[in-house]
Amino acid sequence: MATTTTAAATLLTKRIRFLSAPKFAVVGASNDSKKFGFKDLKWLLDHKKDVVPINLKPGKIQGIECYQSLSQLPDPKHTAVVIVVPPKSTLDVLKQAKSLGMFAYWLQPGSEDSDVVKYIQSDADLDAQSLYDDPLHKVAPEVTTQAAEGSTSSKLHILTGPTCSGIVMQGSAALDAAAEQTKKVAASTTSKIASAATTVAEKLSTAAEKVSAAVEEATSPLSPAPAVNNVVAGVKRPRPSPSPEPQPAKSVKLAPDNTA
Structure with a gap:
């Protein structure tokens, strides 16, 4: 469970960092509304992102003049690139983007193969800045919502730079x-x-x-009773006479009987 949670947090961090780039480029952009190259470019345009289409064929895509190579970008270090080309071309595009020190990389489903994945995973910095799971136009709405909620509740700050991990909690x-x-x-x-x-x-x-x-107080000896007050209503009463002491009985001496 902990591993799954960590992986999900890492993926979200990568996605938020990618969408925080000042500029964007879509390699393989298209005017065909059924293709990822059209849908990804449209989503970025709809969300007022500074984005340019890149396609080998010159002209305009969705009303924007195309570049024919990443090397034409004026500020590649601050540009995140969406790659929507066949796997046989992806590795060359990725190597060129890496050499330019581009901000981040999002490979759309079907544009990667085992060689591309191995190349990405062999470079820790490149791996930390690369996405190759879900299409941008499908997950970006959810990511922007989560980023907004996180920014409000946790004060998220997204650092912009090629060696930055993406989200730093302020x-x-x-x-x-x-x-x-x-x-x-x-x-x-x-x-x-x-x-x-x-x-x-x-x-x-x-x-x-x-x-x-x-x-x-309760355990102290009892005090002697106070003297009797003989004054009642202002009249002094005579003190009662002490009881006479009993006198010893007098013995009676009998005379001898001489009648015998």
């Missing part, structure tokens, strides 16, 4: 800012937690002191 500054914001939030949260913990500790300490005082 994320370092954004990520740094996000990290800094995260640190601030974390510090603020930590401070709030510490403050709350201190408040709770103080309340617990106060409660403990109150409990300790209550326990101490």
